[in-house]
Amino acid sequence: EAQVTQNPRYLITVTGKKLTVTCSQNMNHEYMSWYRQDPGLGLRQIYYSMNVEVTDKGDVPEGYKVSRKEKRNFPLILESPSPNQTSLYFCASSSRQAGNTIYFGEGSWLTVV
Amino acid sequence: EDQVTQSPEALRLQEGESSSLNCSYTVSGLRGLFWYRQDPGKGPEFLFTLYSAGEEKEKERLKATLTKKESFLHITAPKPEDSATYLCAVQVESGTYKYIFGTGTRLKVLA
Numbered sequence: 014e015a016q017v018t019q020n021p022r023y024l025i026t027v028t029g030k031k032l033t034v035t036c037s038q039n040m041n042h043e044y045m046s047w048y049r050q051d052p053g054l055g056l057r058q059i060y061y062s063m064n065v066e067v068t069d070k071g072d073v074p075e076g077y078k079v080s081r082k083e084k085r086n087f088p089l090i091l092e093s094p095s096p097n098q099t100s101l102y103f104c105a106s107s108s109r110q111a112g113n114t115i116y117f118g119e120g121s122w123l124t125v126v
Numbered sequence: 127e128d129q130v131t132q133s134p135e136a137l138r139l140q141e142g143e144s145s146s147l148n149c150s151y152t153v154s155g156l157r158g159l160f161w162y163r164q165d166p167g168k169g170p171e172f173l174f175t176l177y178s179a180g181e182e183k184e185k186e187r188l189k190a191t192l193t194k195k196e197s198f199l200h201i202t203a204p205k206p207e208d209s210a211t212y213l214c215a216v217q218v219e220s221g222t223y224k225y226i227f228g229t230g231t232r233l234k235v236l237a
Contacts, residue, residue: 017169048227055229056170056213103169113158113217115225117169 015040017118019104025124026094034089034121036104042116044107045087046071047079049100050120056103062087094125128153130216132228139235142203147212147231150196155219159197161190162213164230170213173199204235 017038026032038045046061048071058071062081076098078090087106091098104118129152139145151159158177162170174183176192183190187208189200199212211230218224 046225053229056215056227058225101167112175114160114172114175115170115215116172117162119169120167122167 015116017104017106017116019102019118019121021121022119023122025126027126028095029093032091032094032123034091034102034104034123036087036089036118037085038087038104038106038116039085040106040108040111040116041084042106042108042111043084045081046105046107046115047077047087047089048103048105049073050103051100059089059102091123094123096125099123099125128216128218128224128226130214130226130228132212132214132231134231135229136232137234139201139204139233141205141235141237144200144202144204146201147199147233148196149199149214149228151214151216151226152195153216153218153226157217157219159192160215160217160225161197161199162215164211164213166211173212201233204233206235206237209233209235 019036043064047059048056050056057073060079062068102121105115107115131150133148161173164170174190179194181192187202191198211232213230214228216226
């Protein structure tokens with residue numbers, strides 16, 4: 014089954030404790046990205062990657078890091094989480110062959126206290 | 127500035143009462159317009175892609191249309207299971223995969 018898988022799905026952490034949210038896709042898509050979704054603000058892009066070793070900032074990159082060492086994986090790293098990073102996070106992937114349609118993971122609920 | 131606006135923010139319909147959701151956009155160049163359905167706490171689920179003005183796509187009770195400035199998602203004879211948030215996204219015509227999302231329309235269909 015074609016899917017985007019992200020883990021963990023739910024996480025409560027404390028301010029300053031580094032965490033990583035993993036993302037993996039099995040569709041051989043070249044494009045991957047991370048979004049956060051907040052009430053009233055919609056989906057905002059954090060980082061995206063056009064292909065392996067190619068990453069770029071989205072609209073809200075502050076406080077986040079990413080890496081793309083393999084085509085299927087695109088982890089999101091919060092080096093020093095703060096309460097304003099409490100949000101619902103989505104990983105997504107796409108490709109030209111898929112008509113540029115974005116396919117989303119199920120989401121990761123992150124709470125920073 | 128590239129922008130996508132959805133209206134209304136929220137909509138309550140009686141079962142069987144048809145209506146339309148609007149997605150208006152102002153972008154430098156349109157590569158594609160996408161409609162998604164999102165249930166609470168879940169990832170957005172792809173519905174349609176539209177590429178050029180005049181294009182229409184249909185799926186069950188849903189029909190999406192596109193003009194040069196906006197897209198409509200028509201819902202015919204909705205059922206309670208159609209209740210969800212409907213998101214519109216635009217892929218901007220540029221050298222990168224730049225997508226702009228609207229904030230969505232929350233649809234509630236009452237039995």
